[in-house]
Amino acid sequence: MARPSHARLDLCALRHNVDVARSLAPDSRLMAVVKANAYGHGAAVIASELAPLVDALAVACIEEAIALRDHGIVAPVLLLQGVFEEAELSMAAQLDLWVTIANEQQLCWLEQARLVQPLQCWLKLDTGMHRLGVPPGDVAAFYRRLQACKQARPEPVLCTHFAAADDLQGEQTGAQLAEFERLCAELPGARSAANSAAVMAWPASHCDWIRPGYMLYGNSPLPASHPNSVKLHPVMTLVSAVTGLRDVAVGEAVGYGATWVARRPSRIATVTIGYGDGYPRQAPNGTPVLVAGERAALAGRVSMDMITVDVTDLPSAAIGDEVTLWGAGLPVDEVARHVQTIGYELTTRMPARTPRIVTVA
Numbered sequence: 001m002a003r004p005s006h007a008r009l010d011l012c013a014l015r016h017n018v019d020v021a022r023s024l025a026p027d028s029r030l031m032a033v034v035k036a037n038a039y040g041h042g043a044a045v046i047a048s049e050l051a052p053l054v055d056a057l058a059v060a061c062i063e064e065a066i067a068l069r070d071h072g073i074v075a076p077v078l079l080l081q082g083v084f085e086e087a088e089l090s091m092a093a094q095l096d097l098w099v100t101i102a103n104e105q106q107l108c109w110l111e112q113a114r115l116v117q118p119l120q121c122w123l124k125l126d127t128g129m130h131r132l133g134v135p136p137g138d139v140a141a142f143y144r145r146l147q148a149c150k151q152a153r154p155e156p157v158l159c160t161h162f163a164a165a166d167d168l169q170g171e172q173t174g175a176q177l178a179e180f181e182r183l184c185a186e187l188p189g190a191r192s193a194a195n196s197a198a199v200m201a202w203p204a205s206h207c208d209w210i211r212p213g214y215m216l217y218g219n220s221p222l223p224a225s226h227p228n229s230v231k232l233h234p235v236m237t238l239v240s241a242v243t244g245l246r247d248v249a250v251g252e253a254v255g256y257g258a259t260w261v262a263r264r265p266s267r268i269a270t271v272t273i274g275y276g277d278g279y280p281r282q283a284p285n286g287t288p289v290l291v292a293g294e295r296a297a298l299a300g301r302v303s304m305d306m307i308t309v310d311v312t313d314l315p316s317a318a319i320g321d322e323v324t325l326w327g328a329g330l331p332v333d334e335v336a337r338h339v340q341t342i343g344y345e346l347t348t349r350m351p352a353r354t355p356r357i358v359t360v361a
């Protein structure tokens with residue numbers, strides 16, 4: 001029997017989440033973000049499923065785009081950070097990729113390039129995140145240079161990125177949106193600003209193109225109770241199985257470093273999944289897991305290939321029971337809060353070792 005640890009990928013959930021995004025932004029085109037191996041889910045399988053359903057895909061860099069083209073994906077693909085060296089522009093033109101222009105260097109390379117065809121450009125404006133993008137005072141000049149540039153198709157898409165769209169009470173998103181509208185007011189071309197949080201909570205930001213990533217994987221950057229969070233279905237469910245059970249007396253410790261000590265006569269399940277399979281080593285005692293669908297708590301430090309779980313309150317727990325680390329029934333963001341990170345990081349760090357097994361319910 002094979003080791004039972006794997007990430008189950010529910011492609012029905014993926015399609016459902018696309019429908020949710022479309023219903024929230026019915027007048028916008030949808031660019032699905034599949035960078036970082038589709039947030040750890042597996043870029044080839046996810047992008048193949050998404051390509052016929054969406055208007056374009058987005059990745060971080062040309063290597064990720066090449067992998068999609070090698071996989072036979074012909075949909076438009078945007079490089080969200082643009083190119084990192086001039087030679088990548090020729091490859092982008094050959095592969096018919098779209099490129100972000102976010103700084104002077106990238107625009108200069110484009111102006112000097114000799115390409116097999118002009119590129120569709122996305123001009124990135126810095127409206128307040130101060131990470132990427134053209135400063136407000138330079139936008140008009142960049143736009144004019146792009147219009148005059150023979151290697152660029154006539155009308156760039158104008159885009160920006162929000163720093164805090166998951167903060168529903170804060171002022172930053174409203175301020176960024178107002179700045180984006182001000183900067184774009186005189187410029188022709190489509191506009192794009194919304195990531196998942198903005199798709200779900202800031203309808204005024206939807207513009208011509210939405211760019212969701214996280215929500216398509218069924219996870220929400222907003223609180224789980226938000227009415228749009230509850231519409232999403234998780235695509236990835238990380239599962240393993242109970243491979244051992246033992247009774248532990250009061251005062252006995254479990255695992256490396258003896259960080260968990262039994263305060264009552266306890267039953268401990270050993271589960272064959274660990275940080276080598278993408279389950280975070282930082283997960284503290286008490287982090288929730290599901291054993292045969294019932295909640296139980298991590299007891300003891302996460303090892304490379306195993307964890308230990310307190311199943312004292314689950315008398316029917318048995319060897320072979322399925323264990324859910326996150327996904328259906330246990331949102332990854334709930335686990336992430338225990339680990340003091342975000343669900344984005346947990347799914348994205350899923351290593352190649354963990355098999356992805358596709359289900360189409």
Ligand SMILES: Cc1ncc(COP(=O)(O)O)c(C=O)c1O
Pocket residue numbers: 033080161194195196197211212213214215221
């Ligand atoms: C420019 C850009 N747009 C859209 C996204 C998608 O964000 P999310 O996964 O929060 O929807 C990202 C992700 O980091 C991004 O960098």
